[in-house]
Amino acid sequence: MRLVFAGTPDTALPSLRALLDSPRHEVAAVVTRPDAQSGRGRRVHPSPVAQLAEESGIEVLKPAKAGDPDFLDRLRAIGPDCCPVVAYGALLPQTALDIPPRGWINLHFSVLPAWRGAAPVQHAVLHGDDVTGASTFRIVKELDAGPVFGVLTEPIRDDDTSGTLLARLAEAGAGLLLATLDGVEDGALEARPQPADGVSLAPKIEVDDARVDWTAPAMRVDRLVRACTPAPGAWTEFRGQRVKIGPVRLAPDADKLAPGEIAATRKTVLVGTASHPVELGEVQPQGKRQMTAAEWGRGVRFDDGETLV
Template identity: 95%
Template sequence: MRLVFAGTPDTALPSLRALLDSPRHEVAAVVTRPDAQSGRGRKMHPSPVAQLAEESGIEVLKPAKAADPEFLDRLRAIGPDCCPVVAYGALLPQAALDIPAQGWINLHFSVLPAWRGAAPVQHAVLRGDDVTGASTFRIVKELDAGPVFGVLTEQIRPDDTSGALLARLAEAGAGLLLATLDGVEDGTLEARPQPADGVSLAPKISVEDARIDWTAPAMRVDRLVRACTPAPGAWAEFRGQRVKIGPVRLAPDAGKLAPGEIAATPKVVLVGTGSHPVELGEVQPQGKRQMTAAEWGRGVRFSDGETLV
């Protein structure tokens, strides 16, 4: 099939590579978000998908909005049979959805209808799900509600961050997306409506959502930190400044501490929660590099009774 691939971040790269390597499909162009500022210099950079496409000699479309007439005209001129999508990051108007004969087929990182929305992996970790997965479905106007072609499942490990889990799903999902497109092309695969029951929503997790509530039980703190790693990054305040907190370790045998209270040795930094303490792993003080909690503790020299809030 003649394809136009839509995607933006690193998460989309395994799928794009799989399609580029497929002898059955031609990637005629990619659609991605416009260049954005990144890095210390805040310079404008193309998305990871744009970079891979340019390296592969493929046309790159970067519409500010997918409803832009110029973009829609160019998409019609390219004439894709189907448009596979992985983490594109923008809404698609009906005018765009109507162009390819086989529609737009999205690879979504949950077992639909669970966790429809922008942050399915983060919410699966935050909720404490044992299993998640990926689904391919035909995009319709309603958010992540289209009929499903295929599903895979993936165990969520006790120490999984959203970043680690998403990386595994991106690799496995690339195979699912390729198999879906193969089945659509040869007519052996039919999309089936999603169940009406079991719908849950996964909106984007904001920076404010990522603030740690130390009065919550230790398990809840652990899940929040892992769900927000690497983005947007869990955090708390210490001496009036923000500190990013990496994955923690549950410490049920440690002595009782009040929520947010810090107890440190030269090698370990413990913080109290609503149940038992947690041991901090990596931290990043405001304006500084990431470091171990022990390094941080040696630098700040905690006073008795100091807290993270």
């Protein structure tokens, strides 16, 4: 099939590479978000998908909005049979959805109808799910509600962050997306409506949502930090300044501490929660590099009774 691929971040790269390597499909162009600032210097860079497409000699479309008339005219001129989508990051109007005769097929990183929305992997980790997965479905106007072509499942490990889990799903999902497109081309695959029961929503997790609540139980703290790693990054405050927190270790056998209370040795930094303490891993004080919690503790020299808030 003749394809126009839509995607933006690194997460979309395994799928784009799989389609570029496929002898059955032609990627005629890619659609991605406009160039944006990134990195320490905040320089403007093309998206990872744009960079791979340019390296592969493929036309790149970067509409400010997917409903822009010039973009829609160009998409009609390219004439894709189908538009696969992985983490594009923008809403598609009906005028765009109507162009490819076989529709827009999205690879979404949950087992639909669970975790519809922008942050399915983060919410699966945050809510303590044992299993998640990926689904391919035909995009319709309602958010992530279209009929499903295929599904895969993936166990969530006790030490998974949203980053490690998403990396596995991106690789496995690339095979699912390719198999879906093969089946659609053959006419052997039919999309089925999602169940009416089991719908849950996964809105974007903002920076304010990533603040650690030390009055929550240790398991909740652990899940929040892992869900927010690497983005937007869990954080707390110490002496009036923000400190980013990497994954923690549960310490059920440690002496009980008040919520947020710090107990440090030269090798460990424990913090109290509503249940039992957790041991901090990597931290990043405001304006400084990432370091181990022990290294941070040796530098700041905690006073007795100091807390994280």
